[in-house]
Amino acid sequence: xxxxxxxxxxxxxxxxxxxxxxxxxxxxxxxxxxxxxxxxxxx
Numbered sequence: 092x093x094x095x096x097x098x099x100x101x102x103x104x105x106x107x108x109x110x111x112x113x114x115x116x117x118x119x120x121x122x123x124x125x126x127x128x129x130x131x132x133x134x
Contacts, residue, residue: 110116
């Protein structure tokens with residue numbers, strides 16, 4: 092399963108914007124990455 096959303100380069104990215112180390116986005120990313128691939132095989 093492809094999970095490359097954190098490194099996407101399709102949309103314009105403002106390189107002057109940088110997340111703080113304690114930003115909630117990192118917690119959300121860790122949570123999403125912890126979901127096993129089998130959870131998406133519901134078909």
